[in-house]
Amino acid sequence: GFAPPAPPVGPWRGVRLESLEAARLLECVVAARLDGDDGVIEARLRFDRAPHATPMISCGEAQVALARASDMEFSGELRIAGARRWAPHTHGRPDLYDLVASLDGVEIDRRRIGFRTIEIDRGADGEGFGLRINGQHVFCRGAVWTQIDPVGLQNDPAALARAMALAVEAGVNMFRVGGTGVYETNEFYQACDAAGILVWQDFMFSNFDYPAGDPDFVASVEREAQAFLRRTRSSPSLAVLCGGNEVYQQAAMMGVPEAMWRSPLFEEILPRLCAQERGELAFLPSSPCGGALPFQSDKGVSHYYGVGAYRRPLEDARRANVRFASECLGFANVPETRRLAADFGPAPLSSPLWAPRVPRDQGADQDFEVVREHYMAALYGVDPLGLKTNDPQLYLDISRACVAEVVEATIAEWRRPQSSCRGALVWFWKDLWASSGWGVLDWKGDPKSPWYAMRRAFRPVQIMLADEGVNGLHVHCLNEGADAFRGSLSLACWKDGATPVMRASRDIEISPRGSIMLRDCELWGAFFDTAYAYRFGPASHEVTRAALLSADGRTIAEAWHFPAGRSAALFAPDLTAEIVDDERGPALRISADRFAQSIRIDDDALTPLDNWLHLAPGEERIVRFLEKAGRPRGRIAALGATPVSY
Numbered sequence: 265g266f267a268p269p270a271p272p273v274g275p276w277r278g279v280r281l282e283s284l285e286a287a288r289l290l291e292c293v294v295a296a297r298l299d300g301d302d303g304v305i306e307a308r309l310r311f312d313r314a315p316h317a318t319p320m321i322s323c324g325e326a327q328v329a330l331a332r333a334s335d336m337e338f339s340g341e342l343r344i345a346g347a348r349r350w351a352p353h354t355h356g357r358p359d360l361y362d363l364v365a366s367l368d369g370v371e372i373d374r375r376r377i378g379f380r381t382i383e384i385d386r387g388a389d390g391e392g393f394g395l396r397i398n399g400q401h402v403f404c405r406g407a408v409w410t411q412i413d414p415v416g417l418q419n420d421p422a423a424l425a426r427a428m429a430l431a432v433e434a435g436v437n438m439f440r441v442g443g444t445g446v447y448e449t450n451e452f453y454q455a456c457d458a459a460g461i462l463v464w465q466d467f468m469f470s471n472f473d474y475p476a477g478d479p480d481f482v483a484s485v486e487r488e489a490q491a492f493l494r495r496t497r498s499s500p501s502l503a504v505l506c507g508g509n510e511v512y513q514q515a516a517m518m519g520v521p522e523a524m525w526r527s528p529l530f531e532e533i534l535p536r537l538c539a540q541e542r543g544e545l546a547f548l549p550s551s552p553c554g555g556a557l558p559f560q561s562d563k564g565v566s567h568y569y570g571v572g573a574y575r576r577p578l579e580d581a582r583r584a585n586v587r588f589a590s591e592c593l594g595f596a597n598v599p600e601t602r603r604l605a606a607d608f609g610p611a612p613l614s615s616p617l618w619a620p621r622v623p624r625d626q627g628a629d630q631d632f633e634v635v636r637e638h639y640m641a642a643l644y645g646v647d648p649l650g651l652k653t654n655d656p657q658l659y660l661d662i663s664r665a666c667v668a669e670v671v672e673a674t675i676a677e678w679r680r681p682q683s684s685c686r687g688a689l690v691w692f693w694k695d696l697w698a699s700s701g702w703g704v705l706d707w708k709g710d711p712k713s714p715w716y717a718m719r720r721a722f723r724p725v726q727i728m729l730a731d732e733g734v735n736g737l738h739v740h741c742l743n744e745g746a747d748a749f750r751g752s753l754s755l756a757c758w759k760d761g762a763t764p765v766m767r768a769s770r771d772i773e774i775s776p777r778g779s780i781m782l783r784d785c786e787l788w789g790a791f792f793d794t795a796y797a798y799r800f801g802p803a804s805h806e807v808t809r810a811a812l813l814s815a816d817g818r819t820i821a822e823a824w825h826f827p828a829g830r831s832a833a834l835f836a837p838d839l840t841a842e843i844v845d846d847e848r849g850p851a852l853r854i855s856a857d858r859f860a861q862s863i864r865i866d867d868d869a870l871t872p873l874d875n876w877l878h879l880a881p882g883e884e885r886i887v888r889f890l891e892k893a894g895r896p897r898g899r900i901a902a903l904g905a906t907p908v909s910y
Contacts, residue, residue, distance in 0.1 A: 266623040267696040270415045277417070277449070287315040289372050292365055294498035296377040297544070303347030303379040308339040309365060317368035323361050323377075349398050350378030350500040352437040353460030354724045355744055356398070360457060363498070376457060378500030384546045385686065391563045392587040393554065394686030395462075395503060395546065400777060403679060403744075404462060404687035405722050406436035407704060408591055409452075411445060414696040419449050426709055427694070428459045433873065433890075434715055435722025438462040440590055440689050443470035443509030443551070447492050456501035463501045464590065464689070466551060467492075467534060469508030473515070476529040489534060493541035504546045505538045506590075510567065512550040512558040551590045562684075567591040567691075571674050573625070575638045578670065581677040586685045589678075593671050594691035595639075596622050596632040597714055598663045599706040600875075601866045607698035607707075613656050621699035633700065640666045645831045658904060663700075664713035665862035665903050668876040669830070671714045675721035676728040676823065680740050681779040690714065716875045720821075725749055725774075727812040729823040737784040737794045737825060739810050743774035751814045755787045757794065757805040761835040761858035762881045765805045766792055796827035806833040807859050809880055824878050833861055834904050837881075841900045841910035849892045852900075852910065855884045860902035867898035 282288060291310040296303060307321045307330065314335040320327055321342055330338035348359040358378065365373040385394035385401065395402050412423045431439070439456065441448055443466035456463050467489060475481050496502055507530035515525030530549035538547045548554075554564010561568050562585040570576040570584050572594050586592075599607070608615040624631035637648035640662050651659040671690065678685035695703035704714040724744040732738050743749040754769040768787040774780055784794040796803045808825040826833050837856040844853050852865065852872070860879040865872045871890040879885055879902075889896065901907035 266699070266701055267414055287367070288312045289365075289367075291494065292373045292375075293494050294363060294375065294377060296379050296498060296500065298347065298349075298379050298381055299343075301346050303344035303361070305342040305344070305363060305377065306339070307342070307363075307365065308333075308337065309373075311336045315367055319365060319367045319372070321363060321365050323363050344379075347379045350380040350457075351398055351400075351460065352402055352462055353432055354435060354437045354722075355400055355402055356460075356746065358458065358460030358500075360500075375498055376454065377498045378457060380500050382503055382544055382546065387587070387684065387686075391554065392684060392686060393548075393565050394588060397462075397503075401686075402437065402462075403685075404438040404464075404588070404689070405675065405718075406431065406438040406440070406461070407690040407693040407718075408442045409439040409445070409448070410692050410694045410696060410703065411448075412694065412709070417446055419451050421451070423709060424451060424455055427705075428455045428461070430705065430709070430711065430715070430890075431461055432459050434719040435724065436461060436718070437722075438464060438503070438687065438689060439693065440464035440466070440551075442466050442591075442692075443468055443506075443511075450495060453496050453499045453501060457499055461501060462503040463499070464504040464506065464551075465492075465496075465502060466506045466509050469511060469529070471510050471514045474511075474527065474529050476527050476533065482529075482533060485529065485533060486537060489537045490541065493537065497541060502542070502545060504548065505534075505542065506547070506551050507534050507549045509551055512553055513567070516557050516559065554587070561586045561589070563587060565590045569594060571670060573630075573632070573635055575635060577642070578673055578677075581674045582683075586678060586688075588685065588687040590687070590689050591691045592688055593674060593714070594623075594632060594702050595636045595667045595670070595714070596700045597636075597667055597703060597712045598660055598700045599695075599712055600664075600710065601660075602868065603706045603708065603710060604660070611656070613652060613659070617698065618700070621697065621701070623699070623702050632702065636663060636667060639670055643669060643830050644834075645829065661862075661864060661901075661903055664864070665876055668713040668717035668862070671717040672721045675718070677730070679721070679726065679742065680728060680730060681742070681781065690718065710871055711875070713876045716877070719874070720877075723821050725812065725820050727753070727810050727821045727823045729808070729810050729825045731795050731797075731825060733795065734797045735783070736797070737808065737810075739782045739784065739787070739823075740779065741772065741774055741781075741812060742779045744777060746776050748776055749774040751812060751820065753782070753787070754809075754811045754813065755784065755794075756809050756811075756880070757792075758807045758859055758881060759805045761806065761833065761837065766794070794827070795825070803828040803832070809878075822878070830861065833859060835859055835861070835902070836905045837879075837902050839863070839900055839902060839905070839908050841908055843896050843910060844886070848888065850889065850894075850896050852887045852889075852896055853884055854879065854887060854900060856881060856902070860905075862903040863900060864903070865898065865900050866907075867896055870894050870896055870898075 293308045295306045330340040360376040383396040552566045565588040568589040570580040604612045622631045622633045694705040695701035695707040726742045728740040730738045756767045757765040810823045812821045837858045837860040842853045858881045899907040
């Protein structure tokens, strides 16, 4: 129900014509590893016949002739002194080296390689899951990757480059290639290498009882796995190898005993192949796995849908004690206005395509529009079905705002320093056809509201607010960078969206890879019921904002709290929007006389880099656009308020 019904017919990937007159390179297997501060490249070349010369490999100024292992195979090592390390872009630079194989001075293979170390972090109790890259803890965040072209299964270079640019812009540092998809093209892994995005790779097994006792089947699995592992062996982005998707979960949810749902395919055959080819990588038998039941979230990796499909309150994100969510936060995500009009016409909710393309789990009574509507009612106190009939525009706007709020709040909970969670991958990256699908991008590759929420929630330097009830609001600040962060922290509360009730600030310093936590009372210097936990009369304010500012006063990150609920903080601000130009291109400068909640920017042609954002009273915000050419033109509105043209 979430993909075009296209049958898999035709050749698998590219077909090419090759000359057989000279020795042909059949296989080039390259591995890169660190030996102290040096990088070591191991290369093995296999030809279809004995070549007329000795092959060479070179990297920069270093080169070496490969030793003959047989008439048609050659191997050797090349050492790079003081090699730069590849790192996820959120935690460093994805440095790469060009490696060239040549025969008699003619280039026969070229690829980019990187050096890094990977360690599995099981947590203090040994039952969690996380990664350390180059010795540094990495909170893995991103999405489950979906094919750019779900029919042809190719990667158009421009579309792939745009997808990676949007991923980096959103702070994504991991994609999971799930077992419901396909092994991706070489260009995909190369793009992740260059962008500094880790890859969690499932083998293509999903929701099925596979015949691991059939020798022919096992042989085909071995060929398939080896072919993939060898063609991606030089890729530094590849970080996690996983047997498949929900194989164990499906059997366990049907009540099958553990001894019967475990399989030698995932416990013996695939782990052995992975150890032989990529022994430095993490291996998991299935996604999810790790607990007494594989789908429980407090051990190992989980597909967490407590907040989401199971319609649990937002507080469940903490109660569930998630360790690593290799899938999470699936909603029927409404595309932006421009895409809706193009795909579904002027009345999208009435389109005959709308309802059939709302995603659902097979056999479930509910679809994911019902799931989203549950949170619309819970967060905003509205009647979604009534809105859908009587005010469809407001229905669509609250739909988009709601998903953004849920995604941002849940990721904030998991990134708290005290959280047990070490990763969150949203389900999923891109819609596969026109729909209000699970994708954080629409089917044409443009952002939807959860993409903007991820961009805010994934910032390497981040601020978060945690409502701890009678213990007040806790302000958490993170710095994932290699340099100390020096700036200031402000906390402010407003009544009626415009009247300051409390305001405080202080200079702070966050150490490299460090964090700090302050209670609200430490900033106020006295008791104030910021979280409205004590209920001494009506709430004194509707909005609280914590902001992290750089040394020169720029706002780096914000976090918001609504003590009386989001519906109590819906005002009708006077918004202004002005187009400004500088060396970075055109931008939109917006301001509001009072708090503006979930501002939407509907541009006729350009893609804003921030949307569904909140704005403090009396403050300005510069919103830039993804495209560098073109002139902004469109409308801007706070949630529930009248749009303003620009």
